Amino acid sequence: MWNSIPICTSEQARLADQKAICDYGIPSLVLMERAALGCVERMQSHIHPNDTGLIVCGPGNNGADGLAIARLLSERGFFVKIVLPDSNQMSSDEKVQLHIVQKLAIEACPLSACSLEPLLHSCDYIVDAIFGSGLSRAIHGQWYETIAAINASGRPVFSIDIPSGLDGNTGIAQGIAVKAAHTFALDCVKWGEISPEGAPYCGMLHRVPIGIPSVLHEKEAKWLSKSSLCQKIPKRSPFQHKGAFGRALMIGGSPQMPGAVSMASSACFHSGIGLLSVFVPDSIQTILQTRSSLIMTIGAEASKDGFSLTAYQQLQPILSRFDVLCIGNGMGKSPSTDALLQTALSSDATVVIDADAIASAGQHPFWLDREAPVILTPHIKEMSDLTGLSMQEIKTRPYKAVTSFCAAHPNCVLVLKSCATIIGYRNQLSVLFSPNSALSKGGSGDVLAGIVTGLSGWIKDPFLAAQFGVLVHSMAAKQAANPVSFTALDLIQNLDFVFEQFIK
Ligand SMILES: NC(=O)C1=CN([C@@H]2O[C@H](COP(=O)(O)OP(=O)(O)OC[C@H]3O[C@@H](n4cnc5c(N)ncnc54)[C@H](O)[C@@H]3O)[C@@H](O)[C@H]2O)[C@@H](O)CC1
């Protein structure tokens, strides 16, 4: 079950372990036993009864997990061998685990005294229990050589808690890291495991609960899934008129990019909005009208590149007609964007800010501090424009960037798009990890903005609308028969099938 799974930094994971032990009195060895049992149960569907396993143990409690796993596998009839760290390096729990293992006549050999290559080549799979959340420096010497040999062996690797060598926060290999086929994230998923750098090292990610009280993770980011949202989506009454499902206005478009606002509008209409109008430069009004007979178009004064500098004067008087505005798609970096954004934000409507309007919001952050909700949907580059943080800073610690933005702008919902999309609101973070190259295409961001706008019309909670929009968008992409030929237009086509799973 991926429902309510916490996503933590290494520090948060360690703190939860400590609090469970010290404040709740759960013995460390009890947590460890649950961890080992959970890993073995999951491993059993991937190994054969006659396989030989090599359990490579490091000097801390990750190594102690490895020894407990070796014992449980052996008790269940699997043949295992163990590689040990030097005994003077072992943690106290590891010494306890070793003491038990020694009584069971399991073949164990210290790393410094064994010949690793033949062991690696005679085994069928490897358990990587070298380092977990306690990795504190770059890997050198014997551990570097051990990890290099594990990776070169070609054997499937089960990594315990995290592939050894991976930084739990950033997912960056600290010199070297194990390439796992399966990773068993103990208690919580670590941010580094779902980062673009770290995820490829993890192989298939499994979460193993170990009995840490969930109250200890109350404040941490949560995994977004269908089951976590299903119960929260409001019912759509069949007796309501169209106005009850929201009146939206999409502001965007330019002669160079009429398609972006067209796709966003289409996605909005397919996401439950009652009424939709589009405010575009009058030079592209006919194109929009030809593309969809569902959408009412309002033509604003145009310049060569898009909206004219005075177009905002035509926006002002009509704003009170709408509950939700979406601004930015295909607008281009036109000088008129600032005035249109400021005007949109002066309304009482929920405002979704995407694409070219995000940089403008970054230049005027105080405009965001209004009473009605704002939903921003930047990708990494746009997040950099919005916050002034470098792309590198955002990539390595995206949760930090989202947390500080949301703390500074308490009425804003922020959707940071990446292979792990983070949705932040006040002190809450929700994370959708569903990497899919079908979404790495022009237009998929416009479709997301349209979906979120459509949902905001009838789901009055902006955080819920944003989370639901991100999930629906990803589920629509999962329907791709092949990511190569899939386009943003296919996303819109698949929405009907996806909504069917939530709303009958
Ligand atoms: N009771 C607990 O605390 C629990 C801990 N658990 C396991 O324990 C792990 C955390 O245990 P630890 O805090 O002991 O940390 P680790 O087992 O990750 O490693 C810490 C040890 O590695 C050494 N070390 C760190 N970086 C190194 C490097 N680059 N080169 C060489 N040595 C290095 C440290 O000096 C220390 O001896 C978790 O990842 C999880 O697997 C689980 O069993 C659940 C319960």
Ligand SMILES: [K+]
């Ligand atoms: K590990």
